[in-house]
Amino acid sequence: AGKSKVDAAVLDDLEEVLISSDVGVATTIKIIDRIEDRVAKDKYLGTEELNKILREEIASLLAENEHKLDDDDEKKPYVIMVVGVNGVGKTTTIGKLATLFKNQGLSVVLGAADTFRAAAVEQLDIWSKRVEVPIVKQKMGSDPASVAYDTVQSAVKKNVDVVLIDTAGRLHNKVNLMNELTKIKRVMQKVVKHAPNEVLLVLDGSTGQNAFEQAKQFTAATEVTSLAVTKLDGTAKGGVVIGISDQFKVPVKYIGIGEKATDLQLFDKQVFVDSFFSQ
Amino acid sequence: MFDNLSDKLDNALHLLKGHGQITEVNVAETLKEVRRALVDADVNYKIAKTFTDTVKEKALGQNVLKTLKPGDLMVKIVKDELTELMGGDAEGLDLSGHPSIILMSGLQGSGKTTFSGKLANFLKKKKAKNPLLVAGDVYRPAAIDQLHVVGEQIDVEVFSDKEEKNPVKISERAIAHAKSNGFDVVIIDTAGRLAIDEVLMKEISSIHHTVKPNETLFVVDAMTGQDAVNTAKAFNDVLDYDGVVLTKLDGDTRGGAAISIKSVVDKPLKFIGTGEKMEALDVFHPSRMADRILGM
Numbered sequence A: 001a002g003k004s005k006v007d008a009a010v011l012d013d014l015e016e017v018l019i020s021s022d023v024g025v026a027t028t029i030k031i032i033d034r035i036e037d038r039v040a041k042d043k044y045l046g047t048e049e050l051n052k053i054l055r056e057e058i059a060s061l062l063a064e065n066e067h068k069l070d071d072d073d074e075k076k077p078y079v080i081m082v083v084g085v086n087g088v089g090k091t092t093t094i095g096k097l098a099t100l101f102k103n104q105g106l107s108v109v110l111g112a113a114d115t116f117r118a119a120a121v122e123q124l125d126i127w128s129k130r131v132e133v134p135i136v137k138q139k140m141g142s143d144p145a146s147v148a149y150d151t152v153q154s155a156v157k158k159n160v161d162v163v164l165i166d167t168a169g170r171l172h173n174k175v176n177l178m179n180e181l182t183k184i185k186r187v188m189q190k191v192v193k194h195a196p197n198e199v200l201l202v203l204d205g206s207t208g209q210n211a212f213e214q215a216k217q218f219t220a221a222t223e224v225t226s227l228a229v230t231k232l233d234g235t236a237k238g239g240v241v242i243g244i245s246d247q248f249k250v251p252v253k254y255i256g257i258g259e260k261a262t263d264l265q266l267f268d269k270q271v272f273v274d275s276f277f278s279q
Numbered sequence B: 001m002f003d004n005l006s007d008k009l010d011n012a013l014h015l016l017k018g019h020g021q022i023t024e025v026n027v028a029e030t031l032k033e034v035r036r037a038l039v040d041a042d043v044n045y046k047i048a049k050t051f052t053d054t055v056k057e058k059a060l061g062q063n064v065l066k067t068l069k070p071g072d073l074m075v076k077i078v079k080d081e082l083t084e085l086m087g088g089d090a091e092g093l094d095l096s097g098h099p100s101i102i103l104m105s106g107l108q109g110s111g112k113t114t115f116s117g118k119l120a121n122f123l124k125k126k127k128a129k130n131p132l133l134v135a136g137d138v139y140r141p142a143a144i145d146q147l148h149v150v151g152e153q154i155d156v157e158v159f160s161d162k163e164e165k166n167p168v169k170i171s172e173r174a175i176a177h178a179k180s181n182g183f184d185v186v187i188i189d190t191a192g193r194l195a196i197d198e199v200l201m202k203e204i205s206s207i208h209h210t211v212k213p214n215e216t217l218f219v220v221d222a223m224t225g226q227d228a229v230n231t232a233k234a235f236n237d238v239l240d241y242d243g244v245v246l247t248k249l250d251g252d253t254r255g256g257a258a259i260s261i262k263s264v265v266d267k268p269l270k271f272i273g274t275g276e277k278m279e280a281l282d283v284f285h286p287s288r289m290a291d292r293i294l295g296m
């Protein structure tokens, strides 16, 4: 390939690709500035080199992530509390995670701590049957913290490896609902001090800049430790997680790519970055 | 986020005061700020560009010498333009059918089932209608149960058939049931689907062809980002829907997707969802939405 000048037009195109993937103005400017710095040293770059630099720069903004559960036996059961705004895919992601862990030979229990949304318990119950893992539930309207408590207690008694706690969708600007999450967390700690090992924030991949506020507020309430980005089987690219990962230093662990039990993948930086420039 | 666009624009425009008039050259920086603010509010990138071109046309030649805060002048131009873009008077629903049929459509998790309930409740309480809800989502775990719970909450009958896997047939039977039992509005809930899922898009298209709705509504999450244009267009290509419902506006999203969708399909924004409760429905107000997008 011939050398082409990295000029304003090339950078404009780049800006368009990033912005239209929801990367956001601030992060886009950050990425472009970094590229300009590198390009300043070598004005004539092949498109391939430019692409390579770009991928490196974006990847460097994504937090590092290790794909394993803590295998310290003292910390059993491994408790994952799943949180997020309404309709992003929390319950479905739990069904998928249960499948993943079960296939790894781990024992799993689900906790139906969404006692609010219509038929939320039934929905998780269907997943529990589908994946053939037990569920701990109470009736609609009961205290979600009490469900979470029961679930962790049952896991301890039965020596279960992984606990997955479903929570009701809630918008991050609702203080009472956010406090409820803090309470669920605190109550689980009465059973096992280390709980939850993980707070997984689920983000809908088609969400725009509001995802920043979601990450911020859920982190404030529950100290989010990892992210799952769902619905990436659609046309949205989920670019907002680049800025989020950079700003909050929380790794993306999983991506959702469909509605089936097996439609979950471990997050791979390179693949994710490549998807911006595909099409 | 630009919490105060007006201040930002003041800064960008203060230079301009010396010139007395808004010109092509001195307004460039300001328009860039406007565009950034819009993109930050999730307005589609390309649409924000076209929009600022229109704003430029309106602004050129305006006298800013006498204006104390030129930012305000610019914000007013932007706001008026946004409001106009999002549409005039509230449109209402076509309820002339016997029964009137309303079909929901949209991506997964956008709020279709909840909105079906809200709309039934609204029509029952505010319009003295006798609605029937139809459980047309045969895929999502517990989708039928969810609609039944919603129906109980608002005391509206729900038509469902757990044995039937074809939503076209369910819809047909529901309409027959409505006709013989005095229901005057039939609201059909459907499964969430991706616009690129050809099988499911064909399915909803076939429901649409069969039941010939008075109103097909596209239900979209107000937090949607840049992809809103693709989805809105793809659903419109298949369904030629009659209106848009913007949900989850009780959050703090700016909701720029409203602009993107309106620009790309030119269909009225009809209702907004402002909570999980059955009462949390409002008619769409363009000027309020413009304020929100601008963070005012």
Ligand SMILES: Nc1nc2c(ncn2[C@@H]2O[C@H](COP(=O)(O)OP(=O)(O)OP(=O)(O)O)[C@@H](O)[C@H]2O)c(=O)[nH]1
Residues within 6 Å of the ligand: A084, A085, A086, A087, A088, A089, A090, A091, A092, A093, A114, A117, A120, A167, A168, A169, A170, A230, A231, A232, A233, A234, A255, A256, A257, A258, A259, A263, B108, B109, B140, B192, B194
């Ligand atoms: N296409 C696609 N759909 C998904 C994915 N993950 C979840 N969904 C769908 O999104 C919708 C909402 O998923 P749920 O798991 O119920 O979401 P939730 O966050 O638990 O919702 P609430 O509990 O109501 O807040 C369902 O229709 C799911 O099937 C995904 O990765 N891809």
Ligand SMILES: Nc1nc2c(ncn2[C@@H]2O[C@H](COP(=O)(O)OP(=O)(O)OP(=O)(O)O)[C@@H](O)[C@H]2O)c(=O)[nH]1
Residues within 6 Å of the ligand: A086, A087, A117, A169, A171, B106, B107, B108, B109, B110, B111, B112, B113, B114, B115, B137, B140, B143, B190, B191, B192, B193, B247, B248, B249, B250, B251, B272, B273, B274, B275, B276, B280
């Ligand atoms: N805060 C808030 N939550 C809403 C609103 N509308 C719907 N929800 C919530 O969003 C989530 C998804 O709503 P559903 O009605 O199940 O969405 P759906 O489009 O039917 O989802 P699928 O059938 O899975 O495609 C639920 O938790 C609802 O309670 C709203 O206006 N505000």
Ligand SMILES: [K+]
Residues within 6 Å of the ligand: A231, A232, A233, A234, A235, A236, A237
């Ligand atoms: K995608």
Ligand SMILES: [Mg+2]
Residues within 6 Å of the ligand: A090, A091, A092, A114, A120, A166, A167, A168, A169
């Ligand atoms: Mg759920």
Ligand SMILES: [Mg+2]
Residues within 6 Å of the ligand: B112, B113, B114, B137, B140, B143, B189, B190, B191, B192
């Ligand atoms: Mg639904």
